[in-house]
Amino acid sequence: MRSLTITAILFSFLPSILCSSGSNTSQPLNSRLILPSNFKPPQVFRNVNLVRTINLEKAYPRDMINVIIENIDKKPQDEYFLPFESGLLEKVGAFEVRDKKTPEREGFLVDIVEYDLQSPTQFYRIRLPEPLKPSAHQTLSISYSILSSLRPVPAAINQVDKQYLVHLFSAYSPSAYVTLKQKTKVKFPGTEIKEYTVLPKGTNTDGSEDPQKQGSTFTYGPYGELPAGAQEPVKVRYEFTKPLLHVSALERDLEVSHWGGNLATEERYWTINKAANLSSHFSRVTWQTTSYYNPATVAVSSLKMPLLVGSLNPYFTDEIGNVSTSRFRSGVREAHLELTPRYPIFGGWKYNFRVGWDADLKNFLRKLKAGDGYVLKVPFMEGPKQSEGVEYGKVEVRVILPEGAR
Template structure:
């Protein structure tokens, strides 16, 4: 496994080096095209067959749409529009579009169109790698998450009560184009679904949903007009926390002289689960732990780190937190932390963690020249069965002082990027820092790569020891001068 990991990293480094001269591969999601409120996507496509899958097994809904589209115009087309409401567009995360039958085609370019705010319908625009010919068909796989879309009902429960969530959606996927045939599948993590919308069958057909274990199926439905919706609401058992990270600040500091890569992550964490209807009882909580029942409180977080990680720490606003465990060997490195108190619904818990790793695990020197490649996960974070959602992420990569010609590549959708100088102890001009910002990311994207290429001249590597030598020389010189100053008091002759 280690050899395969190294081979994957080398291939990634090589591909990044080839594209370095073409600029950054990651572009912001927002487009500068401003469309009027009366805009409607040209009706140049129709959906032949559509399967809409909603996964409610985690603390956020994950939706997948497999659709066969056909170009109905007389000209080749390369733009496909996906509509969302103005409220949804603020919470859509990680939207990706692929060719389901051609894995080599990669992820299609997706952009949020800047739209007239008076309209309730907003659009993502998908650009195909090559235009779709008239009457030609293509199978798209569209996936995305909707953050902060699950709500507990009732909103407040007792400490030992079972939690129920509600989720509202449309049995018809709200496409911008006519759909000839479609169905919607809803996957729950439980069979306890006490409330759900029933849709009568058309023309004497069976009503929806059709239940099969933990899966509900709405449809199939016949031809549906563009933009049509069929409101559905489900209420189901979910006795787990709804972990929401409103802000994550992740720093990655590279030191060539120290041979080290230092990681630090600062979390502003919130549990969106049902609030407590009564005051928290520590005695009742302690009694529950003897039989370890499921709970909507956050009791612990598990961080699977890269092999070779070392020197972890865990602190909060009070100081060091001792309730943590770190296990590291040649195959794994796991950091398990327990908050200072169980985090129930409506509670916040800001904290930070950090660790170090050998630079050889992440940085390689390119053959010839003075170029280097850094390959790190864009997002690590906790790995929980209930999942996590991140509202705002700010990732900062701090390179050695004097690093230049910086370029980066990642498959994580970023909203903005910038390069600045970061000044620390014994710096002269400051270290080169790359800052990336992302919105509405879920933990499905953890461990996706961030590849950074940069030049680090030999002269820049000598800057630090030269500064240290000059500083020590200045200190000894000043001490010698002061030591030779005659401060004695003599009488007049």
């Protein structure tokens, strides 16, 4: 579970430029920051207003925290800390911070702070691009996903049964600072919510029922002033009859061939479906008869990979050869690779495969105006696009340059 580092890289990298001439323009990969063990975030900020949205529509919860922060110190400050429980920190992925006012600008720099490994709380450090002046306000938009955190209950279901997921979180948003006002919205994928925690009356400020329901959205709060690190555990259990596709490892190779003028991409996937297991064995009869109606299922029966336009010669194989059930649609505007695994991947089942394709190198490579250098611009990741999302445990991207490249 080193999803954290990976996804952090992912986003700092996205328009990644790797140079064959050797000057690597990207940031060094070591992003862990080590601080003294008695570290505590200095209380220089306070959250004036905070709205957290937990989106449960995908196979992993996505949190979005919009917060107005105020500098209560006398000096300008530029380091904002966000706490996570140490177990949770490992699962945080796609951490991204932007200024709400200028969302089009690139995300802020973020690091993981490492000080005391035994400590139950760990921090993300967000570095503001410009130090915030005393008593000035700024609106941050922090978003992240928590991977592998949803748990099917019951853990084993029948082939045609619905799946229910449990998500545990705190009604109070994680914060290292005093929060004056906040609320937490939970967006469910549907209206079938089997269980949810009802907080005692009077917890919220307006004295109404907590949570408040509005269609498939529940709102916990608003709450008044809370100290740093305040928590209120909440459990929800809701219907989600979709796969929880987890790529435990992905190796992605991009091979640049100057001779062939070709950019060959190969991706090797080790996948497992973390959805509820089958309580009895797989029945082909049921699968065949029900697939006629195309019902919701926890099984992965196909993967759709949008490729860059101009991709050629795709292949889809596994250890024992070509998987004949793939389809490639390619046109002027799109190139879609539709993969059907050899068998439907049910909960707890694994499937390893590799896909690869070629592309004309000239769309990705240009020569520098000065010197012998070349600039290669390729997507950091492609991969299957599923409506319920795909999570990655470990990603390894290799760029193979031509022999003799410096």
